[in-house]
Amino acid sequence: MNQQFDSVYPDFLRSGLEKLSRLDAQHELPALFSALEHFRRDLHTQTCAKGVLSVSQSYVGGLNLFSRTGFWTVNARDFNFELAQATSEADGVILQNIADGQIKAGRFAFALRQSAPVFFALGGQAEPERGVWHSLAISSQVVGMFGGLLRREIAPAQEVAFSLLSTLLGMSADALATLRRTRQLTSQIEALQSLLPVCAWCKKVRNDSGYWYQIEKYITANSNTKITHGICPDCEKTILKEVK
8 A cells, every 4th residue: 555755855854843843943944945845846756646645655754743644535436535545554444444433423524624734532542542634635626635643752843843744735735636637638638639520421531631531541541440341221221212
């Protein structure tokens, strides 16, 4: 379920956030901005949603906020949310079980309508485990959902880390939406390219250069098909009537 993604820049986020809590915080801001810029570049080198989510998961890991993380994407056929990426197969099972419970409780749907982290707690424990939902959305277009279980220890510069989380997930949503639009445009172009202009009267076919050919000649020139001639039942009846 997890794809390997190698980059030093997620670690820049982690080390930068750790140093932000010290007196030399202002000196670490360039490193954070550099990591964000490399995140944007890494996203847009991906050619599939799985690659985008793998990169996103690696950088979110650099925030050092979560023990387990997962990404859900929207199935375009039935609009259901499907777990597409998790830190491991075992984590994926745990996170999906949590998501199923949260969907029934209505908190998953509530988080989809927000543009900021939505926190939740899992009951039945003396110290309940806490987690976060965060929608993957561009304006009003929701392309997925992020979910993560928080570490027990408090992360350095936690407020900044959660702000960066929203930034990372917003950029991830933009990359996913761009891929989706590209696929749609590609499908439309392929559909247009597959259209064959045929004269409605003489049935000649127009090629890409604008010349018209008899359909038999066009098919023979553009495929391995050999043409044979016969007569269909409708034409046979018409011709027989004319002969009689």
